[in-house]
Amino acid sequence: MTQYRVLLSHLATLHATSIAWERAESFSIGERYREMLFELMLSSENDWFITSIKAIVYLAAQHEQLQHEKYQHFIANKLYEKLLKTETLVQPTERMCNVFCHRDASNFNIFFAKHDAERCCLVDFGLSTYSTPAHDIHFMLYMNSTQTTRQLLYQEFIKWYFDALQAKFAELGIPATELSWQEFQADCKRASLVALIISCLCLPIHLLPSKLMATVRSQQAQKFDYWLNVDRRELLDMAMAQDPAYKAKIMALIKELMEQLLASEAQES
Known part of the structure; x- marks a missing residue:
């Protein structure tokens, strides 16, 4: 404290x-x-940002507690576009x-x-x-x-x-x-919503198991760059399979984000 x-x-x-x-x-x-x-971080011209958005959509789609139709419809049809607009929420x-x-x-x-x-x-x-x-x-x-x-x-x-x-x-x-x-x-x-989005963008990488990070950086440096800036699915799958605690932390964040986004949409409608 x-x-x-x-x-x-x-x-x-x-x-x-x-x-x-x-x-x-x-x-x-x-x-x-x-x-x-x-x-810089939330720019649509930033490959890292776009890759991170796609990673959130990927994680949300397979989340065990987000398989209800209302979640899956939102994930498939609205989530990517919602996240893409995050930059507009942090302007002066x-x-x-x-x-x-x-x-x-x-x-x-x-x-x-x-x-x-x-x-x-x-x-x-x-x-x-x-x-x-x-x-x-x-x-x-x-x-x-x-x-x-x-x-x-x-x-x-x-x-x-x-x-x-x-x-x-x-x-x-x-x-x-x-x-x-x-x-x-x-x-x-x-x-609070913007910060939750940013944590879902960043923490799946920041919290990667240390042994996995050391291995991929030393033995798969080029592949690691690809995972960071093009497609993160394989890396996330490896991390979650190797470390259940990591998976629990990341999936808890994704669920929190989905609940806030749906609550926000309900208030807007």
């Missing part, structure tokens, strides 16, 4: 200071650095404040101080974007926690972040009204 709080506080500092910088110089980070802060908005987002705060890019639990460092800003703060914190939560942890502690997590953000606002002379609790809660609802 302490590490989550430290990370959320660090993200709050990053976000608040980006607003303070914009206010001090009367400019928009998104406009000034438009050519640098473009969406005029509804509330936008901030500089790290957008890759997975465990690979987080380093905690050895002798100080209150200190950590975020590295690798290669996927940074300009968007609402909820996208950044939800990416961190979904990439670094289980569904059970989120269900138990989600409200505590977002309240901790919001309080840390408001404290940093006060310190930097930013009005508390820059982002209200009501605005933030509404944005969290939108961002």
